[in-house]
Amino acid sequence: MSSAGSSPHGPTEAGTTASGGSGPDAAADVVRPLAGDDDRAAAEAAADPPAKPTLLEQMGGPMGMVDSAVPVAVFILGNTLGGLGWGIGTALGSAVVLAGIRLARRKPITQVVSGIFGVGIAAFIAYRTGSAKGFFLLGIWSSVAYGAAFALSILVRWPLVGVIWELVNSRGTAWRADRRLVRRYSLATGVWVLVFAARFFVQNFLYDQDEVGWLATARIVMGYPLWLVALGITVLLVRGHLRSRPTAAPAAG
Incomplete structure (x- = not known):
């Protein structure tokens, strides 16, 4: 006489099913970890977005x-x-x-x-x-246009360095409420006004003197090298204040 608990197959099948070795529940147990891996990968990708270009x-x-x-x-x-x-x-x-x-x-x-x-x-x-020196006229008068635009932006309290910096960092226009930051951006914009003014006066002088060789040299030296110097000064002026700004306190949970 055999009881329900002594069936040669009952205990084995029950134990196998409970442990997830076969049947629909077992398939679900295999799928869940895979889905979890996908979720973790997606979360890691969201937490580590591609770096913005400098x-x-x-x-x-x-x-x-x-x-x-x-x-x-x-x-x-x-x-x-x-x-x-x-x-x-x-x-x-x-x-x-x-x-x-x-x-x-x-x-x-x-x-x-x-x-x-x-x-x-x-x-x-x-x-x-x-004339060969005509090749440099566009750059000379472009410096005038850029310098005037940067100077005007300071006068209307929308310094272009601030506009560009905040646009690159996707922070909108809230920075204009910070008077110290606006002042820093205005100083940095003033640096660029000086750069464009220097480019114009030096190159226009060489243009008037018909010094084409020196004009080409000034064009190269006062291009990216001078821009990098101005960019370094800009970073020093702006980042010091940005680091000193207090961060928002986390919300109480």
Whole structure:
């Protein structure tokens, strides 16, 4: 006589099912850990978003310095060796080559277009004026426009350094309520006004003196190198105040 508990298969099947070895419950037990792994991976991805490009990277990085100097250098070389036509041709050719390299490096298309556009306009002005120094007129008067815009932004209490900094860091316009921060941004914007003023006065003087070689040198030296100095001063002025600002207290749970 056998009882319900002494069946040769009953206890074994019951024990196997309870331990998750077979049946629908067992399949669910296998799926749950996998789903949990997916959730954890998604949570880790959300907690560690891709790093934003730095301001230097947005300006083109170290290669951006090379890209900005090459067309100027080859223009002067071509103009010296073969005249204005050769200078214009080599500058445009170098801009096209650099654009191809930018595309191959998967750089933003805006950098490609702006590079060709800037060199193209400079070459066109040189062609229309019939003078090698005309190649630098766009840069000279661009400094006036940028300097005026930065100075005006200080006067209307919307310093452009603050606008750009907060835009890059996605913090909106709440910074304008902090008077000390607005003052810091205004000082930093003033640094850039001085940069643009220096670029204009130095290069315009060399333009008037017909010093094309020195004008090209000033264009390169007062480009990215001077910008990096101004950028360093900007960071020192702004970050010191941002670090000293009290952080918001966590909400009581």
